[in-house]
Amino acid sequence: MVKERRFAIVIGINDYEHMPLYYCVNDAISVRQIxxxxCGFKSEDIFLLTSKKDESIKEMTGKYKEALRSISENFRKSEDSILFYFAGHGNYKEDKSNILFHDSEYPIKEIHNEVSALNPKVQTYVIDSCNSGGKVLTRGQEPFLPQEFLIGKYIENSDGAMLLYACGSNQKARETSEMQHGLLTNEFLNVLANEELYDEDGILTPSIIQHHVLKQTSQNSNFEQxxxxxxxxxGIYPFAFIKEEEKVSVREVEPVETDQQFSVKQEPESSIDEQKLPLPKNVESPSTVKKASYDKKxxxxxxEFIDKLLTKKLNDILESFMLDRSQYKVSSFTDINDLDFEGVDELVKSLVVNARGKKISPLDDIFTTTKRPNTRYYTNQFSALFKAFAPKEPEHIIEHSIDCKNDYIDINIKVLISDDxxxxxxxxxxxxxQSRWGLILTTLIFKLNWDGEKDNIIEDITQSDYPFLIQDDTYKLIEEMELKxxxxxxxxxxxxNEERKNELNSFIRAASIQAASLKK
Incomplete structure (x- = not known):
């Protein structure tokens, strides 16, 4: 779908000498991945520049310019596009919004000048820093605003530009431990991950992105950011898109409420793609599969064969993993509903919605979706006055469930809790x-994040789906399969662990500084 080559410079800085930040590096890494x-970017075309305590880049200005030079060597004017992303500190001085590298206060306007000089097809700027949106690339709502600040100057040789600044010149950009991201970046990631916002052709346009990022960031900060x-x-520019093998038609799936703080990562391997499986040379084509082989027996x-084989492979992997990691204690679960963690509902939802969207739902209604009226929507003593100012309540609540006791499903989930x-x-x-046309193997990996008292929050869910026909050759296929x-x-x-270590060390440093100041 994407014909132009897409380049990006993605920068995140944590280790400022004064007022260090916690999640800017995580922001940059997550943006690169999405x-x-x-969005059709190739890893080799994204220049990721991050600076943190253990891996600090003090000469960030030079690294940025070096990345821009490298891009210019292969950039095709008016054909290729470019994105600039920054997460870190910013300020507003002398009528200019700046981003703060370690070695310079860099005017955002200068970045616009340098990037637009490439004559990109589309240029995108996402800047998650304080005071970032002051007099930079606007339509000119302020009277007598100099031409150098107007957007038209920068897109004369482009199809257009999209700009997302965290806040205005008099506001602060937030980051929180709950999100592990800056607020703007968190909403940007959520929008790109939310397939329900993509149109029937699987396209997400800049206007939709901006509308939802603006709305959610404003609401979730009580309009302080x-x-x-x-x-x-x-025209209609596909900033992001769902690959054909992953596409879910809105006509096939009921609308589902989304939690703006939650996203499920679907790795490229999560699409059902028979080309990735190590098929034996003599495997039968689907046209020769016999109906008789699809009986219950x-x-x-x-x-049963897959369950036993995968259990052994998983146990072997974890046994090797545990050899030098005595801090972990392992628990096994054969019913997903027994997982006593925050976010298990979202885990169930991701499995149910994913299966229905790919038309691999199990037999016997093992995965179910129930839609019921939301009583809070219909009954409220404050009536219209309350609804006008309160968070919008959905008319219906949609609940997802998995019948783990059914004969047609086997589950084996290992939870490793660390005492460190x-x-x-x-x-x-x-x-x-068991699915309609065969059998589905779904693998799962997820993080249990700290809630302040224990590791209890399910996050960063990765799932992959593997389909199998009910036939003799499948046994050999599964035996040869590598569980990457x-x-x-x-x-x-x-x-x-690196992210956890950085977060903890930042907090420990801040606490030590605070303790030292109180002793004076």
Missing amino acids: LIDR VPVVENRIS SRLKLQ IFSVSFGCGFIVY DFSTIQRTLTTW
Whole structure:
């Protein structure tokens, strides 16, 4: 769908000498990933620049300019597009909004000048910093605003520009431990991850992105942080899109309430793609599959085989993982409803909605969706006056459930709880269930984040789906299958632990500074 080549410079800075930040590096890493997953960017075309205590980049100005030079060497004028993202401190001085590198106060207007000089097809700026939206690339609502500040100057040789600034020149940009992100970035990520906002062709346009980011950021800050947004793009530009194999038609799935603080990461492997499976050379094509093999006995025989084989593979992986990690204690669950963690409802929802969207729902109504009236919507003593100012209540509540006791589903989820606060707890496992045309294996990995008292919040859910026909060759296929999803546990956990360590160290430093100041 994307014909132009898309480049990006993504910057996140935590380790400021004064008032260090906690989540800007996490912001930048997450933005990079969603640009790859949803927006048609290739990893080699994204220049990620992050600075934190253990890996500090003090000469960020030079690194930014070096990235811009590298992009210019391969950039095709009027054909390729570029995105600039920044998370960190900013200020507003002498009628200019600046972002703060370690070695400079860099005017946002200068970044516009340098990026637009490439004559990009579309140029996008997402800046999550304080005071970022002051007199930069606006339509000129202020009378007598100099031409250098007007958006038209920068898009004369482009199809357009999209701009998202965290707030105006007199406001602060927020970041919170609950979100692990800056507020603007969190809403930007949520919008791109929310498939219900994509149109029937699987496209998400800049206007939709800006509308929802502006609305959610404003509401979730009680209007203390109101983004400055601008969009001047010709035609329908697919800023983000759902790949054909992942596309869910809005006509096939009932609307579902979304939690703006929650998103499920679907890795590229999560799409049902038979090309990725190590098919034996003599495997039969679907046209030769015999109906007789789809009886209950054959289905349950294959299901039992997969359950036993995957259980052994998972146990072997975790046994190796635990050899030098005595801080972890393992618990096993065969019923997802027994997981006593915050966010288990969202985990269930992600499985049910994903299965229905891909037309791989299980038999016997194992996955169900129930729609019931929301009594708070219909009965309220303050009537219209209350509704005008209170958060909007949905007319109906949609609940998702999984019947884990059914014969046609097997579940094996391992939860590893760490007694070391620097090591993140997590869960991993699989679900095997019978679908209409065969059998589905779904693998799961998720983080258990700290709620202030224990590791209790399910986050960063990754799921992958593997379809199998009910036939003899499937047994060999499954035996040869490599569970790459579980082999990435070590790498994923390293990233999570690094994020936890940085957050804790930042808090410890701040507490030490505070304690020292009180002693004076």
